[in-house]
Structure formats: C-alpha cells, structure tokens
Amino acid sequence: MFTSTLLAPKTELPGDLFGAIADLKRELNAVILAHYYQDADIQDIADYLGDSLGLSQEAAKTNADVIVFAGVHFMAETAKILNPNKLVLLPDLEAGCSLADSCPPDAFAAFKAKHPDHLVISYINCTADIKAMSDIICTSANAVKLVNQIPVDRPIIFAPDRNLGKYVMAQTGREMVLWQGSCMVHETFSEKKMVQLQIQHPDAETIAHPECEPAVLRHARYIGSTTALLNYIQQSSSQSFIVATEPGIIHQMAKVAPHKQFIPAPPLNNCACNECPHMRLNTLEKLYLCMKHQIPEITLPEATQQAALKPIQRMLAMSA
Numbered sequence: 001m002f003t004s005t006l007l008a009p010k011t012e013l014p015g016d017l018f019g020a021i022a023d024l025k026r027e028l029n030a031v032i033l034a035h036y037y038q039d040a041d042i043q044d045i046a047d048y049l050g051d052s053l054g055l056s057q058e059a060a061k062t063n064a065d066v067i068v069f070a071g072v073h074f075m076a077e078t079a080k081i082l083n084p085n086k087l088v089l090l091p092d093l094e095a096g097c098s099l100a101d102s103c104p105p106d107a108f109a110a111f112k113a114k115h116p117d118h119l120v121i122s123y124i125n126c127t128a129d130i131k132a133m134s135d136i137i138c139t140s141a142n143a144v145k146l147v148n149q150i151p152v153d154r155p156i157i158f159a160p161d162r163n164l165g166k167y168v169m170a171q172t173g174r175e176m177v178l179w180q181g182s183c184m185v186h187e188t189f190s191e192k193k194m195v196q197l198q199i200q201h202p203d204a205e206t207i208a209h210p211e212c213e214p215a216v217l218r219h220a221r222y223i224g225s226t227t228a229l230l231n232y233i234q235q236s237s238s239q240s241f242i243v244a245t246e247p248g249i250i251h252q253m254a255k256v257a258p259h260k261q262f263i264p265a266p267p268l269n270n271c272a273c274n275e276c277p278h279m280r281l282n283t284l285e286k287l288y289l290c291m292k293h294q295i296p297e298i299t300l301p302e303a304t305q306q307a308a309l310k311p312i313q314r315m316l317a318m319s320a
C-alpha cells in the first residue's frame, strides 16, 4: 500500500533539532499537528495537539501553507482531503493503522452493496477510499451524538471498528450493521490483568477509550475519546487513574495534572505492546527531515479527495 519509507536523502542532523524545526516552520509557513499518541518530544514541539476530531477541525481552519502531520497515514490523508491545495507531509509514510487496514476497499464495497438502503457511518480511522464510500464520518468523540441525529427508521452500517460500534449501539439503543474491524492496540488490553491492577490500586479510577473490547470497558468508570479522557482526569477528584488507551496520552495527563498518578493499563504480554507501533514510527528526526526535504508528501486522486470530503464536512457540520 505504501511505496516508500523515508524518502529524504541522507542529511546530517543539526545539533539543536528543536531549533532547526522551529526555523523550518517559519520558513515554510508550516503548522505541526500532532496526535496524543506521538512521542513526548513531538508532542512538545507541536502547534496543535489533539485527537482525531480536534486535528481534523484544526486542519480545516489552518492558514499555514504546509501541514506537517505527526500521526498516522489516514489522519494525514484527512488533512489533505480538507486542504487539497496544501502540501501535507507525514514524517514516515509507513505510519499506517491496523484498524484502517482491517477494512479493505473492495471488501467494504461488496459489504455495502449487500445493504443498499443503509446509511454508512465510518469512524475517521479509515482510509480515504472508505471515507469516499461513506455518508458520514465520525470520531470516538462525536459518534454517539451523530448516530442520535439519524432518523430511527434509517438503517445504519457502522465501520470499521466493531468495538466502537458496539459501544455506540449500547449508548444509543440503535441496532447497526457492524464491519468487523478492530485496533490492535486497544484489543491488546488484558481484562484479567486489569482486574488485578484494580485490586492493587483500589483508589484508582479506571478510564478507557471506546475502541477497547467490551470485556475491558465494563471495568471502566469513565469511557471517552482521548480528549475526553484528558478533560476527565482534570475534573475528577480522584488522585490516581488506570488508563486503558495508548499510553502516549499519559505525557499530557502528567503535564495538566502533575500531582496525580497515571497507571497504564496492562497489555496481554509483558512487552510495551499497548504502544501503537504505527504512531511510534514518527520520530523528531524524521519530522525534521520531512520538513527539510518536503517529502514524503500525501497525495490523493482528485475523485477520491472530493468524494471523501463530503462525509467529513457533514461530520464537522453535525458536531459543531
């Protein structure tokens, strides 16, 4: 699917990467948009840090000439769909997404054809081709709100994340036809280890992202998007939290609530497999190189860009 890793020619790195990136940002009139799951260094240098909804809203209103997207491929594609005339750079073109990959366009087209009267609502974590086949895009922050706006007699296909789909069905009481995709990171949390951790930390509140499996979600006191989790830990009177989502968000949680304790929810194995391997392909060095050489660039066929734009615009209008 991706044709290259880092295309930049061999370049000596400057001693002060932070300073060099700031200089390039001014020269290019660039904005750096970063997801909460990026490394701490990238989070610290970003002009805007957010989850999928916040990042797409920011991409829609930026005046910058160049968008440097520190996230994964589908997110940079979304920025390109919203800004077809701007240069959109992704530090590592191979920063993909297991969830987006779990919904191949040909198979999804056949699935959709079997349900011709259904409205298609797709989670933003999908490729531009899937967005182009969708009626409305949603994020984990607005999925419940958007589904609640659809007339009750209108059948719905929800793609690609079955766990988010099940969560939305439980919250709205709506039956939906679910595409059976999932995120490798959010499916890796162990219910058994989570319960053991809760016993070890009886005062800690468990909070989780709705991409987690129902078996994990049922142990969470609060479920929300990445931004909602970040807001929640500030408002809650609890002093410690077990956090069931990609642990990159803990960098921001510790910044906004330094006196509180954040315990990453345990994965099934003892490795760091609750870190998203795709997100972590981006590094500060690659971010500098992509700005220096203005590659790798995100490009899309015009027909795909235009078809994918409409459901994103519907989402932005419906969630305003």
Ligand code: SF4
Pocket: 037, 072, 096, 097, 098, 099, 100, 125, 183, 184, 185, 186, 246, 276, 277, 278, 279
């Ligand atoms: S955490 Fe999951 S959904 Fe998010 S980019 Fe990684 S693989 Fe995709």
